[in-house]
Amino acid sequence: xxxxxxxxxxxxxxxxxxxxxxxxxxxxxxxxxxxxxxxxxxxxxxxxxxxxxxxxxxxxxxxxxxxxxxxxxxxxxxxxxxxxxxxxxxxxxxxxxxxxxxxxxxxxxxxxx
Amino acid sequence: xxxxxxxxxxxxxxxxxxxxxxxxxxxxxxxxxxxxxxxxxxxxxxxxxxxxxxxxxxxxxxxxxxxxxxxxxxxxxxxxxxxxxxxxxxxxxxxxxxxxxxxxxxxxxxxxxxx
Numbered sequence: 174x175x176x177x178x179x180x181x182x183x184x185x186x187x188x189x190x191x192x193x194x195x196x197x198x199x200x201x202x203x204x205x206x207x208x209x210x211x212x213x214x215x216x217x218x219x220x221x222x223x224x225x226x227x228x229x230x231x232x233x234x235x236x237x238x239x240x241x242x243x244x245x246x247x248x249x250x251x252x253x254x255x256x257x258x259x260x261x262x263x264x265x266x267x268x269x270x271x272x273x274x275x276x277x278x279x280x281x282x283x284x285x286x
Numbered sequence: 287x288x289x290x291x292x293x294x295x296x297x298x299x300x301x302x303x304x305x306x307x308x309x310x311x312x313x314x315x316x317x318x319x320x321x322x323x324x325x326x327x328x329x330x331x332x333x334x335x336x337x338x339x340x341x342x343x344x345x346x347x348x349x350x351x352x353x354x355x356x357x358x359x360x361x362x363x364x365x366x367x368x369x370x371x372x373x374x375x376x377x378x379x380x381x382x383x384x385x386x387x388x389x390x391x392x393x394x395x396x397x398x399x400x401x
Contacts, residue, residue, distance in 0.1 A: 216376075218389060218390070235383070275320070275331070
């Protein structure tokens with residue numbers, strides 16, 4: 174079974190631009206969660222989608238948004254990029270309704286200059 | 287606010303040693319606790335614990351949960367250099383649907399195993 178895939182793996186953007194990251198969950202998994210990982214803050218929850226609906230959201234500004242498609246693939250978008258948005262963005266998928274066991278993708282390394 | 291605290295933050299041992307990593311938590315309506323191993327890439331799943339006192343074991347790794355005292359430990363016996371990584375503890379909690387998909391992570395324990 175293929176794992177969680179994320180594209181692109183690396184991205185360099187400048188301040189003020191916007192970016193879209195993509196995540197394809199493990200086949201059959203319907204829940205996708207997004208996390209931001211930085212050296213200072215560790216892993217922080219962004220949001221979670223299940224059946225195209227956002228079920229939970231972390232404490233991030235509205236510049237961070239996401240969506241999920243009918244095939245469970247998910248995208249997250251960050252608008253008006255700031256230097257502090259430089260991070261590893263990880264998505265995790267889960268098969269059970271309550272998202273207990275989450276399996277992570279390789280991440281997208283975003284650098285904002 | 288949900289909180290997960292891991293200790294120690296870093297640990298240096300020699301091959302063959304046994305290590306114990308700690309994770310304490312304060313969450314609303316605890317559902318499960320998960321352990322992950324992270325090397326220079328995404329976290330890989332190790333264990334999920336939902337019941338107190340039941341040890342989960344995989345090779346040289348084992349983990350147990352104490353829901354009364356709100357902590358978990360991860361043991362690694364006969365450590366190898368390949369065990370060097372960051373070990374992350376995460377908790378799923380909340381009520382009424384608000385916990386869906388949200389893991390609260392500890393800051394991690396950096397384990398270094400020297401030959």
